[in-house]
Amino acid sequence: MTVTTWAEAAEKVLPLLQAEAARTDAQAAFPEAGLQALRESGLLGLLVPEEYGGMGGDLTDLVDAAGLLAGGCLSTAMIWAMHCQQSDAVVRFASPELKSWLLPRIARGEVYLASVTTEPGKGGHLLTGKAPLQHEEGLLTLRRDAPVITGGRHADGFLITMRASPEAADNQVSLVYADREQLELVERGEWDTLGMRGTESLGFTISGSVPAFQTVGEAGEFQRIAVESMAAVGHLAWAACWLGAGRAALQGLVGLVRSADRPGSIDVRSELVNERLARIRMDLELVSAYLRRVLDEVTQLRASGQSLVQTPVQIHLNTLKVTAAELTFQAVDRMVQLAGLRFGYHRQSPLPLERTLRDLRSASLNYANDRLLVANGALTLMDRSVRLA
Template sequence: MNVGLTLQQGRWKATARRVAREILAPMASEIDREGKFVRAGIEAIGKNGMMGLCIPQEYGGQGIELLSTVIATEELAQGCASTAMCYVMHTCAILPIVAAASPEQLEKFIRPVAEGKILYSVSASEPGSGAHLWHVDSYAEKNAGGYVVNAFKSWATSAGESDYYLIPVRSSATASADELTLFLVSASDPQVQPVGKWDGLGMRGNSSSPVKFNNCHIAASQRIGHEGIGFPLLIAFNVPVYLLALSGLYLGLAQRARDVAVEHVKKRIHADTKNPLANLGVVQRYIAELDCDIEATRAYLYEVTRILSYLTSMLMELAKADLLEKIVDRFYQEDALLIVAKAKVMATEMVLRVVNKAFQLCGGTGYRRGHEIERLYRDARAGTFMAPDNDTLREIIGRRACGLPYPWQAGSMGAKG
């Protein structure tokens, strides 16, 4: 159903659905089996104009269209969840750059994205941070030509495949945990080295390996915004897009699992009953449960995304007026992080319930390696511990409900540590 979508959102949904069905789905099984990077899928997304769905029109994009982005991700995930994951991590790099980049940087780093010519990775996680997304230990050292960074980033989706890594590091060796600077580091820099080949349980086409930034010299022209402004940029323009798009991915994955199960029960006929499984009341009730779960999540996610689209456009105006510091206050006032946190918790847990029941309906047939439901089951598992993991998010939601500060705010969990 396209009820409640604008004409533009409906068009992107149709485009993403076509790409998912015609290009991504036929390759998904091979990608999963061989752990091959999803290059052809990313190229197809680019050719169909979807790499920059949240880029403002003045830089060649479609406007800050977060709902189109979420819906496109939802559709793409129904063809290949690995491709959708690379799309999520690419997309969430865009708005921090748009918000703080100089006119020259916008021409270099944003306009080509809208033309499908750049793939981004965001590499925040470090061994010490894990699911505490807000904490990094690595730092930049200033030198005459710019900066030197030594960092071990423990995960980067599209590692070794993307064109640039957006990395947050502390502004200096003595900077506190909330004084971050963002850099865009070119993947062609020989000092940037992906470590090993990604071999996950699911999401096997992602190339989510660690990346080493080894005495990496970074020019000042690759710094996004001024020194120390990385934290507000991430909180306002990266984390919400990441969590909303990730929720869209798992929503799409749940929808696909449901559809696979429905197809299966319509076709599977036992010799004694001579009736398809779909005729059994218990099976019909399973499917009704799947539909209710999926549709409740979809309704919440779309509504939250509409709110965030509006808020993000307002925050972008503040950013363009050079009022970046005010953004985070505004964001906290609106408690916008909480509604996206809830969307991520709902979507990533809903998908586990749905895939589990859909798997049950597909029986031992679905348990065979190579059956689609078996792949969806493995792909679905990553959502709850992708940072911030759901236990941490629940803690944050509960803290805020009790009037306590966010864990990273000074005086709580050691923002200065």
Template sequence: MTSVTARELSEVVAAVADVAAAHAEQVDREAQFPFAAMNALQSGRLLSAGIPAEFGGGDQDIDFLARTTTALARKCGSTGLIFAMHQSQVVSLVRHSEGEAAQRALRRIAAGELLVASATTEASSGGDIRTSSCFVERDGSRFRLLKQAPVISYGRQADIILVTARRDAASAPQEQVLVLCDRDGVTLEQNVDWDVLGLRGTCSHGYLLQAEGDATDAVMTTPYAVISAQTMLPVSHILWAAAWLGMAEEAIDRARLFVQASARRNPAATPPGALRLAEATAQLHQMRALVSASIVRFKELVDFPQGLSRFATVVEFNSLKVSASALVVDIAAAAMSICGIAGYRSNGKYSVARILRDAYGAALMVNNDRILGNNAQLVLAGKTF
């Protein structure tokens, strides 16, 4: 991918987005994984876009990953979010690839355009991803682990699942490692169905996960606390926000087309939705600025790990997630109000129904109340601006 031009890359992304759009309604209606869009992503070598060239990847930065996420999510929220979640895991491997396990995984992902998922939540922790009750059990060079995971997005379709667990049975709940679990060594026993309001194509069922394999190839040497603070948290929040931005852009575009059609029918009068459209467009610009600023901020700190671990930075990227997840709902709801019944319908070119349903999931992906609670503790602990 390093030899292609920016224009060619843009054309690849646009083509994949068209595939996602063609299947978005079926993906949502049947709660079906977006297989066609995923095949297009793999054919376009976009799953490995963020992997350095030395490992066989496309050598693209966070700007490209965010723009691609936005373009995909405009057409299918589930596809955009799957891409975002995959890339947040890949970037975590890239930025903490000092160990041979991560390096081998990156080469495999690039060579096979493998899909990477994560299992960071645990039934016993109430959604707190920074603690684990499960642990890595070692037997010589082999490992085993058992995790009750209430949510693993696209777990059945993933080639690799990054799983958080305690380093061993004697470790404290916060002493976590990240384990690269290959599909061949993973057994998933589904125990929670993903029958939800929106983002149905992410197929985020709950599972009892059992994994085993070679510990040398699987257990990352960098503690998960470091990976989370310096990469996974900021990158996840940036790319999630980029996905929600795509949904918001599509909602505003449909509202704009509706108002323009109304204006053509009666050129002598300003359509009643025009003012609301202007207000919602201002919110969209605010959201774009928020995502753009967060990307700039991450790039400023990318070579300054201590800066990414500071309380102020954690609060900053947590706030991005909270703000963007609220804005996407406000914008999509405004678009539905502008389009009226046409926006409320489940079909038609002005429908905003699927977008709004998807948008409501944003605040629940690591619940905003939990994030604000963490921010509250950090604000009390020290300077956060």
């Protein structure tokens, strides 16, 4: 059967993601079979326009597919969502030369993109860079430490933020694309974390040279890409992943509570049990509704060619990320409490609640919520109209 839509493709890879999730978590191993299935499904090219051989999907497709895949394995879904986040930046900001070289390969599943923004000395701060790009005879030479690269061992291409030149200020950042073959990657440290273990987000030292046309967007102007693409698409796609994992966890819990196998301690006629179920559902409902609202806002602005730089829009996108991180984790924490020791907390439970809890604990760290809250406080003072979502 030829797979033609993202929904068919996602439904087809989902059972494999589900089957692989426990092992990748236990071994902190990258989901290689899952990525291979995603390559073959065409989903790496979800956001690649059809003229380049991609699926030509939009942000609604991205959010829906991310939610579905995350119900199978949150690590794999985030790997894929971050790839799509990078591919959106290429689609919207790369030169025609770079697009025609790179996008057909992404669409064919040959190029899985990794993201390199975190750097020692600046932590997660997205809009600054420390290591400078060197410009030598039409080539851009880069050398930089990258303490966290999801899928760094397996990626075929890398989008890397660099200070634009040795003379440039920290906030003059360029985004550079490099094929794996153009780089030397030296692995540093290990990825032995509480959750998101399947993302295998190892540290590397990166060096290499690329032709100047591999700069994405204008030199030194990464901030525009971050605002219009990378941060916005990231917050939407990550929130969708976290919500998808929370929703799948609740589906499992509801199935258990309705079955004859339910723990004897859960009395479905108990008002306490019902109140707890209601609060879990409310957490997920609120994230779902806010995600859809912000998705609509971004989609409409993009469709009418308007910038996302407006203060209220930035507040909404940051609120989405922080709220989704907090409420999906809280919902799964509540599910663990309700399911109890054997079904909620035990690693051998038929419901993977403890894994989902550990995975979702990363959500408030994966671009620190604190940073976004500090930014949103300052932005709030700039929006006298208080334009709510």
